[in-house]
Amino acid sequence: MLAKELVAASTEPMILSLLSRGESYGYALIQEVKQLSGDKIEWTDGMLYPVLHRMEREGWIESRWGQAENGRKRKYYALKKDGKKALKEQREQWTTVTGVLKQLWREEYV
Amino acid sequence: MLAKELVAASTEPMILSLLSRGESYGYALIQEVKQLSGDKIEWTDGMLYPVLHRMEREGWIESRWGQAENGRKRKYYALKKDGKKALKEQREQWTTVTGVLKQLWREEYV
DNA sequence: TTGACATACATAGCTTTACAATGTATAGTG
DNA sequence: CACTATACATTGTAAAGCTATGTATGTCAA
Numbered sequence: 692m693l694a695k696e697l698v699a700a701s702t703e704p705m706i707l708s709l710l711s712r713g714e715s716y717g718y719a720l721i722q723e724v725k726q727l728s729g730d731k732i733e734w735t736d737g738m739l740y741p742v743l744h745r746m747e748r749e750g751w752i753e754s755r756w757g758q759a760e761n762g763r764k765r766k767y768y769a770l771k772k773d774g775k776k777a778l779k780e781q782r783e784q785w786t787t788v789t790g791v792l793k794q795l796w797r798e799e800y801v
Numbered sequence: 802m803l804a805k806e807l808v809a810a811s812t813e814p815m816i817l818s819l820l821s822r823g824e825s826y827g828y829a830l831i832q833e834v835k836q837l838s839g840d841k842i843e844w845t846d847g848m849l850y851p852v853l854h855r856m857e858r859e860g861w862i863e864s865r866w867g868q869a870e871n872g873r874k875r876k877y878y879a880l881k882k883d884g885k886k887a888l889k890e891q892r893e894q895w896t897t898v899t900g901v902l903k904q905l906w907r908e909e910y911v
Numbered sequence: 912t913t914g915a916c917a918t919a920c921a922t923a924g925c926t927t928t929a930c931a932a933t934g935t936a937t938a939g940t941g
Numbered sequence: 942c943a944c945t946a947t948a949c950a951t952t953g954t955a956a957a958g959c960t961a962t963g964t965a966t967g968t969c970a971a
Contacts, residue, residue: 699958740919874949
């Protein structure tokens with residue numbers, strides 16, 4: 692299981708990145724991340740929905756109620772302009788941090 | 802300034818990595834990270850020392866009081882066996898997360 | 912037809928905890 | 942001798958993450 696700090700730090704950029712490919716909904720996001728990570732990252736719905744609500748409050752994403760093929764209702768989220776900006780910033784920050792770690796790990800003292 | 806979640810997630814692996822190069826002390830760690838990140842990451846001592854203490858409690862690192870060249874006392878930290886193990890684990894976790902982000906970012910929908 | 916499981920979203924509230932603020936002390940320097 | 946840099950330490954509280962819990966519907970096998 693991943694350290695919770697790492698999950699906390701990566702959730703927003705992952706959501707933003709996933710939505711940059713097109714609109715999606717909570718349950719699907721959970722499964723996409725699980726799949727992309729080879730089952731290593733397993734978000735719970737209880738942690739994801741509050742994050743989505745917060746990001747919507749921030750004006751990064753917007754939601755609409757829609758229908759699945761089977762008639763079941765779903766809340767679809769789409770990236771807004773500020774969300775794109777946030778994604779860009781968060782990506783830069785990740786680049787900074789991974790840059791430092793890469794330097795340290797390249798040395799292979801471990 | 803970096804998002805605090807990202808700082809939280811990267812502090813421990815950075816400390817562990819820095820100490821894997823040889824023993825060091827708090828103040829020096831702050832400056833090394835600042836330097837490696839091109840001044841982008843600026844740890845405060847108020848956040849670092851508690852982290853060092855916690856990591857020592859975990860048995861990842863050990864400390865000894867030593868003297869600087871000028872006679873001033875310093876607390877030097879060194880990596881312990883469990884610390885190496887922790888570093889390995891955290892590194893794997895980072896690889897997982899950055900792996901997912903890389904996949905998403907490679908697509909360049911942004 | 913019913914029970915089990917998957918799908919789908921929501922939130923209250925309780926820990927946990929991060930770290931800002933603050934304190935102490937010494938070395939160097941102009 | 943005053944100011945800055947070096948060096949370590951701890952408390953207290955404000956914030957927040959997420960567990961636990963709740964609701965509801967679709968699917969499918971037995």
